[in-house]
Amino acid sequence: MSIKVERPGLLTSLQDLGRYGFQKYGVIVSGAMDAVSLRIANLLVGNQEGEAALEITLVGPSLTVKEDLFIAITGGDLSPQIDGEPVPLWRPVYVRKGSILSFGACRTGSRAYVAVSGGFAVEEVMNSKSTYLRGGIGGFKGRALKAGDIIQCNKMPKKSEDLFIKLKNKGGFHPFAAADWYVNPASVVNIKNKTEIRVIRGGEFDHFTPASQKQFFEQEFKITPNSDRMGYRIEGRALKAEESFELISEAVSHGTIQVPKDGNPIILLADRQTTGGYPKIAQVITADLPLIAQLKPGEKTRFKEITLEEAEQLYLEQEQKMQQLKMGLQLKKHKE
């Protein structure tokens, strides 16, 4: 089974949940920007939740499906279509051999994930299939997809076969068929408040002037076009530190918000460097990282402070919902 890339889109790369354990050698984590969407896409097609899938950014690719395929598309709504017909998101979908999966306007969010049942047949590099774009390792030949690429897919797991066959029969000669059930991402991620990102204070919060501290939680910040998988540069009224000071570089994490000298913060994301020396004003809570990943340049966001305990609680709740979803899917598969 394979997929041929007709048009690559703006930035389409293979990502899993990241390459952990090598940051001490300077190897960045990478992985999906919106890990929740990636995990759900995988679960819908019967994969392990951390399997690598295609991460599609703002302008989607055009892909020819060489053999019958079982897929799920999650994340932002980039108007996916198969042979010109809209495909619903967040559902298992059977795609008929020879059909073309393409994307249109970016309606909500900015990143979509396409998982195939069985996963993509690429080698793991340092325990991960994620593409480290700047380092040129992992994923498909260490790079984003290009026109003409042919990516092989693995055989689908046994447990997915029943649903696949059921959908295939439903599809008939149609280019695709989607299940009549779906996952609502709002039941896992706080999409209702997607422009209010919750944070906890960072290590150097107290180094900022009281006015800047206040301003950080009150003003809106705009995502600048100078934002990518490494980090989002956001701008508002510039934030000032009490006195100019230099830090010795130290570890940073997914969602760390640094403030360089110009006073405009940077939110560090999937392809972040391993260490940073700018003062850290805040840290985005893990449960809200998927929301950041779906913001696009030009959109605005605010930050809301919560405590570490609340952040942990929200994370645990989110994971509990994921567990519930996993169990629900298992029961579903048994019933089909």
Place this chain on the structure above:
Amino acid sequence: MLTLNQMKDLIKTVDQSSVDRFKFEAEGMKVLVEKIAASGQSSERIQVGETPENQESISAAAAVQKEKVDKEASSSTDKEQHRVLAPMVGTYYSRSNPDAEPFVQVGTKVEENQVLCVLEAMKLFNEIHSEVSGEIVEILAEDGQLIEYGQPIFVIKNVD
């Protein structure tokens, strides 16, 4: 929510009346009091159903209610009207998201296989399709209500 005393009063009143079956629904609460004349002697059964927000139920009564629901379902072979029964336990939603238009309303003409509502269970949203074409004459569920297996959700009138 009724207090215990109110409930006792209710049972007494029904018992002393000529009413055989009394059903009351308000604010997500359902009360059904029914006289069952088994072997000549009359006895009452009371059932309370609740929405998930303040869940509390009498489990024995729930089982009885389910049996009844199934019976109702099998007896609804009326040609004019078709009842759409829940194929699973789940939370009822009339629309795909809070800002969307409801899938159907009373008066909506539906086709066979059209999506009528979604039932959520274990974070999965299951579309409920119409088995017949016709017109929706009654919607028996409210948004957020927990629906039992076999519970009627819609009444569809055959228009042709």
